[in-house]
Amino acid sequence: MYHERSTEQRKRRRGTKLVVLVLAVALVVGGWFAAGAVNQNLREQGAVSVRNAILDSAKQCCAIEGSYPSSLEHLEDEYGLRVNRSDYVITYEVFAENIMPSVVVVPR
Template identity: 30%
Template sequence: MARFYHGKKEHHFRRLVLSTLLFCSIAACFYVGVDSVSSRTKEEQKKSLEAAIQRGITHCFAVEGRYPESLTYLKKEYGIQYDSNDFFVDYQIAGANIMPDVTIIEK
């Protein structure tokens, strides 16, 4: 049994602690990276939704000669889609020939 023992037990404990610390450091870096990418993706989704809604409003005005009366109409007739669990869209009409005020809030 003694021929397989090459050192003190403290040396094995030190390796275990260093391995655990290295693993935790790598896991933390991975988590921070994924979180950063996730927040950038949300921001890009918001910008894309803003652009899609503005294009839909403009297209409706060009085709029909009036602005959409509601967000529901815009979604139904012009194919605007978004995840309502991720974003809240406030669509306010100011008048028949005034472009609606659209506010998008990330939940």
Template identity: 25%
Template sequence: MEEIYIGKRANRISGTISKIGYTLIIVVLIFIFWNGVNELSTSNIDKQETSLSEAIDRDIIQCYCLEGVYPPSLDYLEQHYGLIYDKELFFVDYRPIGANIYPDVTIIRIQGDAKKDL
């Protein structure tokens, strides 16, 4: 009788250990999946920022080649050269220095870090 009780107790212990093991495996897999999605999101935002920088540079140079002066504002690039970007994700500080001096352009990520925390 005692052997049956010990056997049942051993089965309960091994069942509990296997449940904990399965739970840990699921938690680790969820963490790995979440971390991968987070890395892809960050990489995508980095690529968008690089693309925006290249588009602004291209439009500034194209404006200078066609008109002989650098664009007076970022709005000018948007209206005449078709510059489009996500204004909720990036802030572009555009400072013209002079008609024949390349403008100072700074791109600041607004929500990139906030989305990273989600």
């Protein structure tokens, strides 16, 4: 049986479609912002992990050799440290052989 829709029903249906469309767009935009925030958080956690790995290797070097290494390259050559320099900017500063080096790791 054919039933013609009234103007009221067509308006209500159009309004429902509009609400669904707005909600879908809001979900996509919210997901995009959430993914960006998660990505930034992961990069910051990665920088902390890289810094901790460098400091742990420096402490190991100090325990074995009796002094902190003078360069990051020494840790890479002698202690197997691997650092992703394309993702992080690393500053390794040594004041003296008996003082722990200053290490700053910043995501690019």
